[in-house]
Amino acid sequence: MEIATKRVSWSVPDMNSILRAIFLVCLVAILSYLTSQLGGALVLHPQMLSPLWPGCAILVAVLLLTRRRIWPILIATALATFAFYDLRSGVPVGSVLRLVLADMVEIIIAASLVSYFFDGVLRLDSINALAKYSLFAVILAPVVVSFLGGLAWTGSYWMNWRVSFFSEAIAFLTLPPAIVGWASRGLPWLQKSRAYYLEAAALLAALTLFGFLIFVPPGNSTPPALLYGLVPFLLWAALRFGSTGVSTAMIIIAVQSIWGAVHGHGPFTGQVPLDNVLSLQLFLLFATVPFMILAVLVEEHNNSQRALKKSEEKFSVAFQECPSAFDLTRMKDDRYLEVNEAFEHFTGYHRDELIGRTPFDIRLWENPSYRVELLTKLRQEGKLRNQEVRFRTRHGGIRIGLASAELIEIDGEQCLLSVTSDITELQKAQELRLRHAAIVESSDDAIISKDLDGNIVSWNAAAQRLFGYSESEIVGRPVRRLIPHELLQEEEVLRQGLITGECVERYETVRIAKDGKPMPVSLTMSLIRDAAGAISGFSMIIRDITDRKRADQDLLESEDRFRLVADSTPVLIWMAGIDKLCNFFNKAWLNFTGRTLEQEMGEGWASGVHPDDLERCLGIYSGAFGARVDFEMEYRLRRSDGKYRWIVDYGVPRFGADGSFRGYIGSCIDITERKLTAESLEDLSGRLITAQEEERTRIARELHDDFSQRLALLGIGLSRLWKKRPDSAEEERVLVRELWNQTQEISSDVHRLSHQLHSSKLQHVGLGPALIGLCEEIGEKCGIQIEFADYGVPTDIPKDVALCLFRVAQEALSNVVKHSRAKECRVELSDASSRIRLRVVDAGSGFDAALWSTDAGIGLVGMRERLRLVGGGLSVKSAPTQGTEILAEVPLSFSGNKVLVK
Numbered sequence: 001m002e003i004a005t006k007r008v009s010w011s012v013p014d015m016n017s018i019l020r021a022i023f024l025v026c027l028v029a030i031l032s033y034l035t036s037q038l039g040g041a042l043v044l045h046p047q048m049l050s051p052l053w054p055g056c057a058i059l060v061a062v063l064l065l066t067r068r069r070i071w072p073i074l075i076a077t078a079l080a081t082f083a084f085y086d087l088r089s090g091v092p093v094g095s096v097l098r099l100v101l102a103d104m105v106e107i108i109i110a111a112s113l114v115s116y117f118f119d120g121v122l123r124l125d126s127i128n129a130l131a132k133y134s135l136f137a138v139i140l141a142p143v144v145v146s147f148l149g150g151l152a153w154t155g156s157y158w159m160n161w162r163v164s165f166f167s168e169a170i171a172f173l174t175l176p177p178a179i180v181g182w183a184s185r186g187l188p189w190l191q192k193s194r195a196y197y198l199e200a201a202a203l204l205a206a207l208t209l210f211g212f213l214i215f216v217p218p219g220n221s222t223p224p225a226l227l228y229g230l231v232p233f234l235l236w237a238a239l240r241f242g243s244t245g246v247s248t249a250m251i252i253i254a255v256q257s258i259w260g261a262v263h264g265h266g267p268f269t270g271q272v273p274l275d276n277v278l279s280l281q282l283f284l285l286f287a288t289v290p291f292m293i294l295a296v297l298v299e300e301h302n303n304s305q306r307a308l309k310k311s312e313e314k315f316s317v318a319f320q321e322c323p324s325a326f327d328l329t330r331m332k333d334d335r336y337l338e339v340n341e342a343f344e345h346f347t348g349y350h351r352d353e354l355i356g357r358t359p360f361d362i363r364l365w366e367n368p369s370y371r372v373e374l375l376t377k378l379r380q381e382g383k384l385r386n387q388e389v390r391f392r393t394r395h396g397g398i399r400i401g402l403a404s405a406e407l408i409e410i411d412g413e414q415c416l417l418s419v420t421s422d423i424t425e426l427q428k429a430q431e432l433r434l435r436h437a438a439i440v441e442s443s444d445d446a447i448i449s450k451d452l453d454g455n456i457v458s459w460n461a462a463a464q465r466l467f468g469y470s471e472s473e474i475v476g477r478p479v480r481r482l483i484p485h486e487l488l489q490e491e492e493v494l495r496q497g498l499i500t501g502e503c504v505e506r507y508e509t510v511r512i513a514k515d516g517k518p519m520p521v522s523l524t525m526s527l528i529r530d531a532a533g534a535i536s537g538f539s540m541i542i543r544d545i546t547d548r549k550r551a552d553q554d555l556l557e558s559e560d561r562f563r564l565v566a567d568s569t570p571v572l573i574w575m576a577g578i579d580k581l582c583n584f585f586n587k588a589w590l591n592f593t594g595r596t597l598e599q600e601m602g603e604g605w606a607s608g609v610h611p612d613d614l615e616r617c618l619g620i621y622s623g624a625f626g627a628r629v630d631f632e633m634e635y636r637l638r639r640s641d642g643k644y645r646w647i648v649d650y651g652v653p654r655f656g657a658d659g660s661f662r663g664y665i666g667s668c669i670d671i672t673e674r675k676l677t678a679e680s681l682e683d684l685s686g687r688l689i690t691a692q693e694e695e696r697t698r699i700a701r702e703l704h705d706d707f708s709q710r711l712a713l714l715g716i717g718l719s720r721l722w723k724k725r726p727d728s729a730e731e732e733r734v735l736v737r738e739l740w741n742q743t744q745e746i747s748s749d750v751h752r753l754s755h756q757l758h759s760s761k762l763q764h765v766g767l768g769p770a771l772i773g774l775c776e777e778i779g780e781k782c783g784i785q786i787e788f789a790d791y792g793v794p795t796d797i798p799k800d801v802a803l804c805l806f807r808v809a810q811e812a813l814s815n816v817v818k819h820s821r822a823k824e825c826r827v828e829l830s831d832a833s834s835r836i837r838l839r840v841v842d843a844g845s846g847f848d849a850a851l852w853s854t855d856a857g858i859g860l861v862g863m864r865e866r867l868r869l870v871g872g873g874l875s876v877k878s879a880p881t882q883g884t885e886i887l888a889e890v891p892l893s894f895s896g897n898k899v900l901v902k
Contacts, residue, residue, distance in 0.1 A: 021070055024062075028074045031058055032081035051163075051258045051280050055082055056103050056110070056145070057171035060137070061179035063111040064122055071111065079104055102148035110141035110172065122180050124243045125299045130292065137176065142168035166281035173288050174250045181244030199240065204252070207233045211253055214267070215260035227267065227283070234287070238295035246295045250288045257284065325401070325420040327354075330413060334358040337415065346401070346422055348394030366390040366398060374405075378416070382407055389420070400424045446542040449528060450479045457537060466544055468514030482511050484518060498527055498538065511542065520549050572647065572668035574605070575654075578661055580625050589668070594640025610636035610644050621651070628653045628661060634671070646672045711747040715740055766795050767802040768829060771809055775827055782817045784825055791830035794892075801890050804866045805829075805838045808874075811859045812840040812886045820844025820884060836890050843883040863888070 035055040059078045063071055079100050086096045113136035114122060124130050146165040210233065214226045230253060237245035261280055319326055325343035329336050336354045344351055347364060354362070365371045367390065378384050383406040391399045401420040408417050440447050446463035450456050456479055459471045467474075467482060474481070483491050487509060494504050504525040510518050522545045528537040566573045566586040575584035581602045590597060593608050609617055613635035624631035631651045636644040651666035718740040725733045768790045775786040809827060816825050822844030830837045863886075864874045872890035 021073065024066060024070060025073055025077050028059065028062060028077045029081050031062065032078040033085060036082055036085035051167060051261070051277050052170055052254055052284075053164075053167045054171050054175055056106050056168065057175040058179065059107055060111045060114070060172070061176040061183075063107070064115060064120075064176065064180055065183055068115070075104065075107055078107075098148060102145045105148060106141045106145035106168065109144060110137045113137075113140070114176075122176070124177055124181075124296055125303055127293070127296055127300065130243075130296045133177075134173070137172040138169050142166075142172065163277055163281070166278070166285060170254065170281060170284045170288065173285070173292065174247045174254060177243050177292075178247035178251055181242075181247065200245075203233065203236055203241070203245070203249070207237075207249055207252055208256075211256040215253075215256040216263070216265045217260075230287070234291045235294075238291045239298055241295075242299045243292055243295040246288070246291045250284065250291075253287070254284050322419075325422065327418050327420075328410075329358075329416045329418070331407070331416055332414070334360070337410075343420075346393075346399060346420065347391060348397075362394075364391055366392050375416075378405055378407065388423075400427050447539070448479070448542065449537055449539045451537045452535070454478050454480065463542070466513070466519075466542065467511070484510055484512055494523075494525060495538065498525055499535065508545065520545050573666070574668070575663065575665045577663040580622065583663075592639060592670075593637070608638040610638070612636075624651060624653075625664065637668075645670050646675045711743055715743045715747065718743060767797055767805060768793060768795075770802075770806055771827060771829060774806070774810060774813065778813050778817065784817065784823060786813070787824070787826045789826070789828045791828065793829050793831045793836060797836065797892070798870075801836065801870050801872075801892070804870050804872065805836065805888060805890060807866055808863045808886075808888045809838055809840060811863050815859055816840070816842045816844065816884075820846070822883070834892050836892060838888040838890075840886045841883065846878045846880050846882045846884050848878070848880060 032055060035058050039053045039055055055078070059075070063074060066074065082103060083096050083100050086099060087093070091099075114133060117132050117136065118129070122133070124133060142165045145168055146161045207230075210229060214229065234246060234249055237249040241248075257280060261277075319338075320340045322340060323342055325346040326338075326340040327336060327343050328338040335356055335358050339351055339354050344354075347354075347362075349362060359365055359371065360368060370389070374384060374387060374389075383404075385404045387403050387405075389401050389403045391401060393399055400423050402423050403418055403420040405416055405418040408415055440460055443460060443462050446466045447458075447460045448456060448463050449458040456474050456477055459469070459474050463474075464470055480488055480491070490509065494507065498504060504523065507523045507525075509521060509523055511521050512518055522543045524541040526539050527535050528539055530536045563584070563586075566584075567588075569586065570588055571586075572589040572592055573584075573586040574582050574589060576582045582605055583601065585597060585600045585605070590600065593600065593605075595604075595608070598604075606614060606618065617633060617635045620631055620633045630653070632648065634646060634648050637647050639645050647668045648671050649666055649668045651664050654662040654665055656662050718736055722733055722736040722740060725736065727733075771790075772788050775788045778784065779786040813825065813827070816822055820842045822842040825840065825842045828837070828839040828841075830839070860874075860876065867874050867888055867890060870890050872888060875887045875889075876884070877887075878884040
């Protein structure tokens with residue numbers, strides 16, 4: 001089974017982040033301490049012999065799953081943890097230092113060499129890969145660590161060396177392949193079938209149970225013959241789960257066998273503990289190696305099969321997806337064995353209609369005898385190349401193909417593999433070229449070609465009509481016969497320009513007819529190249545533009561008349577070409593700005609635009625040019641006396657008679673007085689609203705401080721009067737009680753009216769609580785369910801903004817009660833990008849929002865005017881029977897400057 005890693009993600013953010021590094025350090029520290037405890041639990045006492053030391057092998061597996069830049073931190077963390085555990089276990093300091101040095105060398109050798117020679121991806125899917133891994137991680141690293149680690153313990157050095165070597169070799173042979181194998185599977189492993197999981201679980205459970213019976217039996221010993229009972233399970237793991245399965249199985253066997261030996265159970269217990277350790281290590285080593293080799297061989301075989309299958313699939317895809325038509329027939333009976341999609345498309349037959357039949361059965365060949373001739377030639381030569389053939393399609397059409405064929409042998413039978421390229425369209429293209437030649441001949445434009453020496457090579461009928469020369473008179477003659485003497489140098493310049501890559505299209509010049517009369521023409525020239533791509537001549541398309549020149553003259557006269565009219569009008573008029581540059585200003589414009597036409601031309605006019613309006617003005621201007629649409633914009637333009645005046649500019653695109661875009665024309669009107677009037681009205685409106693709010697506040701204060709108090713005293717007096725009346729005066733008591741109730745209702749109405757005129761909650765507790773109280777008050781009074789939502793609006797809202805939004809909400813809810821007839825309503829207050837939004841939505845009757853801007857009610861106009869004063873805006877979305885949405889937006893900070901928005 002394949003073992004690969006792509007730097008497994010640990011479900012933590014980027015590897016370069018500090019959090020990821022901390023996570024990996026903590027993980028390595030925990031794993032190192034746990035593996036140290038596990039290694040200590042597997043030590044045979046009192047000799048302190050360890051058959052398996054997993055710490056370094058597990059750390060190397062973790063390093064292979066991470067990037068090298070964090071290796072030093074992880075290695076230092078693990079070594080510090082190993083040293084801490086050893087010191088805590090009573091190991092002498094000198095021995096701890098030697099062990100740390102040995103572990104560090106081993107970890108660096110194993111991790112670095114495996115990562116380098118496997119290009120960072122551990123993949124044990126071949127004998128070569130297993131050999132490289134075994135050389136570096138199972139042999140070289142344990143040998144080095146054994147030389148250093150043998151000095152850390154007392155007793156025979158070579159005996160310590162041997163135990164240390166086998167301990168590390170077994171760990172590296174089992175743990176990294178298992179850890180890296182399972183960690184690298186990821187999503188593909190999770191997509192396995194349920195049967196795969198059940199099989200893996202069954203293998204692990206059976207192996208664990210059988211291993212327990214062998215290595216941890218109830219008695220003190222186990223017959224060695226039972227060790228052979230592990231062979232079926234290891235075969236199962238190798239054949240079904242590959243090297244990852246074998247290494248996992250051997251980890252289970254190693255843990256159980258060592259655990260049994262530590263506790264005096266199993267076949268590896270005896271009088272000489274050292275011999276038992278060596279026997280146990282040799283057993284684990286020689287049990288792992290052959291089955292790992294078997295697993296790798298199985299994986300290598302499976303990979304070869306997959307590669308072969310993939311190669312066959314590629315050939316099949318190439319066969320099927322090739323644009324040329326492939327077909328395979330049996331020579332002895334001419335029956336089709338296989339065809340591709342291109343062949344189906346070429347012939348019109350489906351594959352199922354062709355397999356098992358012959359070309360003669362479906363009458364594929366237009367001339368069947370020609371196929372017989374080709375087969376005879378094929379048998380003689382063994383192959384055919386580029387033979388033009390004609391096929392009859394299923395629907396009776398004729399297709400032309402360029403066929404190649406070769407004899408091949410499949411399963412001992414001689415077969416014919418043919419590939420046919422459809423050249424029907426190529427033949428049509430050749431016919432099209434002939435038709436194109438006919439079109440050239442019938443063109444109204446003169447089409448001429450000349451060679452590199454300047455001699456005319458071809459001459460169509462239109463050229464004869466235009467210049468008066470017949471083909472026999474001009475072909476072979478120099479083209480300069482058609483060019484005025486003073487323009488001969490121009491012809492050479494055009495020729496050199498073409499050669500250097502310049503384009504000559506609709507170049508206006510003059511040519512001479514046979515009668516010597518010059519005529520204006522439009523000239524388009526292009527290069528003629530031969531099959532090798534070399535320049536062999538020039539082609540020229542010449543069009544008589546005499547009529548167009550006359551029309552251009554008429555246009556110039558018309559423009560003169562237009563300029564005369566434009567200069568006599570009091571409106572400011574300008575014109576611009578397709579390059580966006582202005583090319584005309586009338587006298588009214590020039591008199592207004594006090595500048596000359598030369599100063600205003602191009603982009604000079606922009607210098608008179610107010611700096612605050614220039615960027616917006618140019619943006620509208622450029623955007624309209626790009627879209628070819630009308631535009632209207634207002635901006636301030638400097639008058640001749642230096643003062644800026646507001647003007648409104650209307651621009652429309654100009655188009656020629658042929659529909660081509662010619663630029664823009666615009667007219668401007670001074671609207672300064674109108675804007676001043678509008679500003680005065682707006683200022684008046686603001687003062688009226690301010691006065692209204694002040695009057696509301698005054699009336700609300702009087703209602704609350706005067707009338708409410710007086711009504712309260714009246715209620716108290718009526719209450720006392722009711723109590724003083726004897727029980728016998730029942731009618732009088734009832735009358736007093738009714739008067740007291742009416743007084744209470746009037747007091748409540750006065751209080752409510754005072755709150756409507758001026759909300760004390762808004763002043764003292766802020767906008768949010770004030771809106772909550774408003775919704776509850778209107779909901780209780782009118783029987784409407786009003787839901788309020790506050791999405792984190794700050795409390796320090798400017799007073800004018802809070803009052804504006806409160807009044808808008810008050811008016812909107814009043815409209816819901818009066819006009820919408822909705823039973824439910826929702827009010828939302830939110831903060832978005834330094835803007836406060838108030839949204840009131842109901843599902844009532846609604847209205848036509850398109851009529852709002854022209855026929856808006858006084859309530860909507862008031863809301864809009866209030867919002868304008870604080871720099872806000874109002875939008876209304878509604879439709880009959882679809883409910884209404886009112887959205888008010890106000891910036892948290894508003895300077896109060898006048899802003900013009902078109």
